[in-house]
Amino acid sequence: MALAGAAQATEIVDFDEFGERVEAVASLVSGPLVFSSDSGYLGVELTAPNVGAFNGTPYLIDSRGTLSVARSDGQAFRLDGFDIGQSWFTTQPTAAITVTYDLAGGGSSSQTLALTRDFQRLTPGIGITALHFALDVPSLGGGYVALDNVAISAVPEPATWASFALGLALLGGAARRRRPS
Numbered sequence: 001m002a003l004a005g006a007a008q009a010t011e012i013v014d015f016d017e018f019g020e021r022v023e024a025v026a027s028l029v030s031g032p033l034v035f036s037s038d039s040g041y042l043g044v045e046l047t048a049p050n051v052g053a054f055n056g057t058p059y060l061i062d063s064r065g066t067l068s069v070a071r072s073d074g075q076a077f078r079l080d081g082f083d084i085g086q087s088w089f090t091t092q093p094t095a096a097i098t099v100t101y102d103l104a105g106g107g108s109s110s111q112t113l114a115l116t117r118d119f120q121r122l123t124p125g126i127g128i129t130a131l132h133f134a135l136d137v138p139s140l141g142g143g144y145v146a147l148d149n150v151a152i153s154a155v156p157e158p159a160t161w162a163s164f165a166l167g168l169a170l171l172g173g174a175a176r177r178r179r180p181s
Contacts, residue, residue, distance in 0.1 A: 010080055013150040015058040018044040030060075033150065034072045039065030039135070041144070045087065052146065053085030053119045059148035061087050062135060069150070070130040076104035079131065080151035081123040086115045091141030093117065098137075102130040104155050119148065127155040 013031040022028060022044040027036035035042065041063040048054040071077055079101070086095055093116065100110045104127035113122070135145055 008153040010153045015044050018058045021046050036068045037062045049088040052087040052117045059146050061144040063144040064136050067133040076129045076155045077152045078127050078155050079124045082150045083119040083148045085119040085146050086117050087144040087146035090143035095139040098134040100132045101128045
């Protein structure tokens with residue numbers, strides 16, 4: 001019996017589809033994700049800031065308030081990773097912000113991120129329905145946060161896990177029967 005497993009395809013949301021700078025919007029869509037902000041400072045930057053994170057490609061920026069990220073279809077997703085750092089108008093070499101994950105199974109989880117003026121890669125690897133960055137903190141000094149290369153994939157359905165477990169049990173049973181006495 002063959003055990004067929006489908007690999008979870010990872011999609012990278014990198015804002016490269018933006019050929020022009022986007023400034024001061026409440027929300028925008030890139031790939032399957034919608035990014036929304038209550039600050040009015042959400043945008044996509046194309047150039048290097050005077051001091052701050054830059055990787056040579058377009059990236060999302062926001063300042064003050066809360067930046068929220070969710071799928072545009074409302075479905076849960078696995079957050080495999082993202083790049084984050086400080087961008088324009090940073091007044092400090094480091095800034096602490098809080099990110100809250102709305103978990104796919106219910107509830108939430110938060111962590112504090114220490115941002116620098118360079119991008120850093122975070123890899124939560126958790127199933128969520130949304131994430132929220134609290135950007136209204138004194139350590140940012142009114143500066144911007146840069147976000148790029150958001151990697152997401154599908155959250156395995158419970159039926160997928162059950163099929164996987166059943167397949168493993170069948171393989172174990174077949175191996176046990178073949179063992180010489």
